[in-house]
Amino acid sequence: MNASEVRLGAPAKMSGGAIQENWAFDALIVDGPYAGTLGLVLRTDAPSGVSLSRSRAEEHALLTAAFAAGVTVPEPLAVDPEGSVIGKPSYLMRRASGNANPRTLARDPALDPHRSAITETLGHELARIHTIHPPRPDLDFLGSDMSPPAHRRIAEFLEQLDALPHPYPVIEWAVRWLERNAPTRPASVLGHGDFRCGNLMVDATESPQVTAVLDWEFASWSDPLEDIGWLCARCWRFGADARTVGGIGEFDDFRRGYEAETGRTLDWAELPYWEVLATVRWAIIALHQGERHLSGREFSMELALTARKAAEMEYDLLAQIRSIDEAA
Structure with missing residues (x-):
């Protein structure tokens, strides 16, 4: 310093x-x-x-x-x-000021008059992340594999499922659905990897504003819709299911901010696919978090309870895929 x-x-x-x-x-x-x-x-x-x-x-x-x-x-x-x-x-x-508690951000009625502005700001923030493109020598640890991100994720899911001590048929079936419907676009932007309610800090003062985007440990070269699908998946709405953007706000506000920042639109009709992928990913992460506890490596009630979320994700997967297939 x-x-x-x-x-x-x-x-x-x-x-x-x-x-x-x-x-x-x-x-x-x-x-x-x-x-x-x-x-x-x-x-x-x-x-x-x-x-x-x-x-x-x-x-x-x-x-x-x-x-x-x-x-x-x-x-x-x-x-x-x-x-x-x-x-x-x-x-x-x-140290940033503000509150990242997801239940507060999703449910606090004091934020209701400001949700539209906050959600639009999130669109701007994620769009700025997506202005970072490969190649970047300072980020060479991200590798040079620009193959379709959906294909890479599916390969990771299969490997992670094989590492678990028990089978999970619903999740495996959902991975097969992802494989059959996977987009083939190559990676094109930096993906945050965990852009969601809980990693977004908001200073809920008289005029609430986003004060920090946190936790970059899952970043990779990706498709911009992967981050957006993760943010919008029901598993990250913390009970505020009607507000599709992380339980915080409405998708139209997010889209307005994102497109204003980038000057371009995305294939938004593809977003439900990435929400399914997000749900599969969170289910597998939850199961591995539980294994950290069950294996004896780290005693934690939080980790043990996180594993219980996988059953909820399985139900969501069945409902999500049915809805997509019926609309096709």
């Missing part, structure tokens, strides 16, 4: 972060460009994680690219890829 002295306050573990740990603290910076009191977050590895999660150094690089592209993200400040400071890899970023 180009300072002669930095005094750190006591860290406090932040809530959430089932895959990574986040620690908040204040720093008194004596001089230099950041002189003063600075709210910070240290992000590091949890005791056990998910194999497809990006490393902390990679996540820091993604945050840096997004910050440069004008996405509303916490400013990345430093990275320790080897873990030489605290014994495991970590990175440091500014």
Whole structure:
């Protein structure tokens, strides 16, 4: 930070972060460009994680690219890829103000007058992420495979299902449906990979606004509709099912913001396919989260309960695919 002295306050573990740990603290910076009191977050590895999660150094690089592209993200400040400071890899970023609690964002009636504006802003934010295109030497860890993202996801799903100790016929059937209906477009943009209610921070003051897009650990080169399908899938509406964009707002508001930022439209009729893909993906993640607990690697009631969500996703998959097939 180009300072002669930095005094750190006591860290406090932040809530959430089932895959990574986040620690908040204040720093008194004596001089230099950041002189003063600075709210910070240290992000590091949890005791056990998910194999497809990006490393902390990679996540820091993604945050840096997004910050440069004008996405509303916490400013990345430093990275320790080897873990030489605290014994495991970590990175440091500014602490954003606001609330990322998904149930608050989806259900708080105080936000109702502002939902249209917030949802339109989310369209702008995701569109800015999608302005980042391959190739990018600073993001070379994302690889050079530009094959159709749906095909890559399906291959990942099959591998992840095979790694589970029990079969899940409904999920396997849904993966087969995805395979038979998969779009063939190559990857073209940076996908956030987890752009949803819960990773979006909103400052719910007199004039609520989006203050941070968080958790970049699942980013990859992708199709723009994958992120949008993930955001709009029913599993991320937190009970506010009538508001299709993450339980926060209406799709028309999101689309207006997205298209205003990009100056182009997408094949929106294809969105239901990506919502099915999102539901399959979350079901498999939930099952693997449960295995972290059941295997004895990490005792956690939260992880154990997350696995129970898979049954709900199976029901959603049956309903979603039936609706799509009947409309065809």
